[in-house]
Amino acid sequence: MPYFELSKNEIDFPPAYFADPEGLVASGGDLNPERLLLAYNSGIYYWHYPLKHIKWWSPDPRTVLHLDSFDFSIDRFQHLEKQFTVGLTNDFERVLRHCQKFYNLEDKMNNNWLSERAFRSFMELHQKGLAHAVEVWRDRHFVGGIFGVAIGKIFFGEYAFSMEENADEIALLYLIKKLKEKDFQLIDMQKETMQINGFDLDEMSRTEYVALCKANAERYTAKFRQL
Template structure:
């Protein structure tokens, strides 16, 4: 437990396989977690259903990266209960400014309807949270994020915990020891979340089909 955490200490924690959360929006304290079972999305096993493929193919939404980072974090925290407190907002802002925190946004016209944000170190992407204000927006965000991570050279997509929603898209749980081994390998890699150019829905589906 800690009341104060610097961006440098936060990154050091991620490099050791632990991550901080608050018990509530109002709680000023942060707690470190290192669960026995860790949620990940294997980057070569992301499942796109026929219905999601139709949505992606139609390109109903517009996708961007790092254009509305703070708004994505706010969208993720905009729920009855959240583990994102004021300290984490400040830390994420600082890491974004330093190039370690990134967001992928889903737009419907000028409205931000979904998104995901996370922290990057080496070839590891630590997915913090995602949100959706439109049907399929979070699934589309995950599909485009997985595609970007694969093209950018990442090998680990950490989701911290596994939810039924993530499991339906190919997410799995792995033992803590396995996760730490994968993390150690990922930290030896070089990857750049911002490097890949934007993808079309058709190109994403083609790449997914080639590796499924």
């Protein structure tokens, strides 16, 4: 059990380095947008079992994808582009609802669930210009997507899903392409729902990752709408 219980009345976190060996920093609080933004900027993310206390994590090391060193395969991207239609979505809610259909299985309730309270917060972040999604289509059918939150030069990945083989791959490749064009530094890939086969991911120490998040928050504002 965590040593820190967060209050719903105050939006704060203990330092990430207070995490236990599994990376658990605290529990409780809520999922309002302001708290989520503070968590991102503190190197912390939420992950919890539905109907239980929200839990806040900062594992060591942290799984990320460094964009400057990522070997982007134009040939692979163009090959997949022939099979799918992919782009930034104008219907963010559709991507979230499909994520819920994909992950929220009643007989498999687990940490991957996208709860309604999280849904509402991500919708608010999208309305503020911070949360964004890529959607993938094939033959007029919506078959995959990915979404997360963009702050400064970091994209904090939340969920990716695929209802056809390789749909999540081209979604991530498209996202990487767009982020590289705008000189983003990295994608946080820590969550299980962002793990996509075929991608070589990197690791950062907690100390390094938290320092990067804090410096990023101080220097930049979200700029994903320019893509």
